[in-house]
Amino acid sequence: MYLSRLILNPRSRRVQRELAQPYEMHRSVMRAFCNDLQQGEERVLWRVDEHPRLGLVLLVQSWDAPDWTWLAEEGARGYLLSVDEPNPAVKSFELHPAVGQSFTFRLRANPTRRLSAGKGNTGKRVGIYDEEEQLAWLARKGEQHGFHVLQAQVSRDEKVKDDDAIHRDGATHKLELLSVQFDGVLQVTDSAKLVAAVETGIGSAKGFGFGLLSLVPPSP
Numbered sequence: 001m002y003l004s005r006l007i008l009n010p011r012s013r014r015v016q017r018e019l020a021q022p023y024e025m026h027r028s029v030m031r032a033f034c035n036d037l038q039q040g041e042e043r044v045l046w047r048v049d050e051h052p053r054l055g056l057v058l059l060v061q062s063w064d065a066p067d068w069t070w071l072a073e074e075g076a077r078g079y080l081l082s083v084d085e086p087n088p089a090v091k092s093f094e095l096h097p098a099v100g101q102s103f104t105f106r107l108r109a110n111p112t113r114r115l116s117a118g119k120g121n122t123g124k125r126v127g128i129y130d131e132e133e134q135l136a137w138l139a140r141k142g143e144q145h146g147f148h149v150l151q152a153q154v155s156r157d158e159k160v161k162d163d164d165a166i167h168r169d170g171a172t173h174k175l176e177l178l179s180v181q182f183d184g185v186l187q188v189t190d191s192a193k194l195v196a197a198v199e200t201g202i203g204s205a206k207g208f209g210f211g212l213l214s215l216v217p218p219s220p
Contacts, residue, residue: 001061001063001092001093001094002065002092004032004059004060004062004090005088005090006058006071006087006088007055007058007087008057014076014079019056025046025048028079029044029060032060033064033066043064043200045061045062045201046059046060046061047059047209047212048209049106059214063199065092066090068090071088095194097188097191097215098191099188099191101187101188101217102188102218103185103186103188105182105214106183106213106214107182107213108210108211109211110178110179110180110204110205111127111128111134112128112178131157135152135154138182141202145194145196146191146193146194146195147190150184150185151184151185152182152183155181155183157180175208179210201213
């Protein structure tokens with residue numbers, strides 16, 4: 001797999017617009033890949049982090065090598081911050097976790113639950129806003145995806161709103177998603193399932209910057 005790191009320019013109007021309309025950032029991300037990937041969004045995952053030294057950092061994980069040359073085009077001028085290091089930076093990596101191994105992790109997710117059908121409900125999904133229930137959601141995802149959460153904390157609990165996100169049947173529909181960032185330590189229980197979760201992401205709304213599970217071996 002490949003991991004790209006792009007240091008964004010917070011003064012760029014395009015960056016500001018895409019932060020407010022995350023599906024537009026998804027469109028920008030997908031310009032680095034072949035057109036046949038457009039229908040396979042799970043193959044490209046991304047997340048915007050707030051780095052203490054670098055500021056806004058866009059992380060993009062993909063199965064295929066990206067081509068970021070479009071960032072040199074006229075329309076992308078000022079999108080990236082000018083820094084004394086490669087920007088964007090791309091590296092390839094392989095993941096070979098062992099059962100029992102621990103990793104620190106970060107996951108920006110859209111935790112949801114499905115309403116029971118009946119009494120006016122249609123079984124639609126709604127956001128989980130209680131912190132204990134959010135952590136319980138994460139624990140369930142861990143059981144499903146081959147890891148046990150040893151410790152976790154919730155931060156950046158916020159709503160992502162986009163009034164012009166969905167175009168369907170000739171109409172425009174607004175979008176509202178719950179965004180929760182989980183940071184903590186996990187332990188591997190099933191290596192193959194964990195690798196699959198890293199490759200394809202966890203939870204819903206991946207096209208809006210959710211689902212990327214980042215793993216780092218803990219410091220000794």
